[in-house]
């Protein structure tokens with residue numbers, strides 16, 4: 001695998017589009033770029049599992065970002081269904097607790113036992129959303145301490161539950177890796193190339209800075225989707241990621 005492919009494989013493009021037609025148009029413009037595709041609530045709730053299957057048929061790695069957070073039994077059954085779909089990665093909220101995260105893992109293992117040909121998906125826990133800042137954490141959510149402390153404590157809980165990694169901002173990657181080990185995966189949204197609008201994101205770094213922090217995957221939505229040329233924007237981000245090698 002060359003450096004371009006290695007970098008592209010660590011870029012997750014958030015397909016935050018309202019319809020499958022718009023998502024297809026975006027994917028067509030990214031033809032030949034071997035990035036991960038992230039399907040979130042907007043597209044999944046409108047188009048359902050068929051579009052995920054279509055992405056898999058087109059050869060993409062798929063991160064299904066539905067952030068499950070419910071009672072353990074419901075999450076276990078949801079994890080069974082998601083694993084049976086054949087996605088490469090999915091997530092649950094770490095705030096659902098140890099029992100809920102362990103139930104998600106059980107759902108994965110039961111789906112694997114039912115269909116041994118499936119590839120086991122990477123299962124990750126969401127720590128503190130990248131839109132959350134220090135004031136919101138302490139004053140609105142009533143959680144004491146720093147954002148980094150909260151993220152690391154969720155990461156440790158996620159690891160204890162037997163999951164593979166977490167979603168966090170790139171600013172916390174080093175603290176997560178030193179608490180949970182370098183093989184514990186970090187998936188980091190909150191990526192903003194220089195000059196692009198932060199929007200609702202609070203904890204951000206550029207693609208190069210995120211890679212320099214040692215993150216495993218960066219997630220990018222609007223800086224690609226809303227660019228005049230999404231293809232050029234994605235290629236530019238991959239170029240920036242390559243500089244970290």
Ligand SMILES: O=c1ccn([C@@H]2O[C@H](COP(=O)(O)O)[C@@H](O)[C@H]2O)c(=O)[nH]1
Pocket residue numbers: 014016040126128129130131167168189190191199201219220221222223
């Ligand atoms: O903490 C989180 C968890 C998930 N996301 C998702 O990532 C993308 C980011 O999109 P941008 O347009 O680049 O901001 C989006 O799909 C979120 O749902 C996140 O941002 N933060």
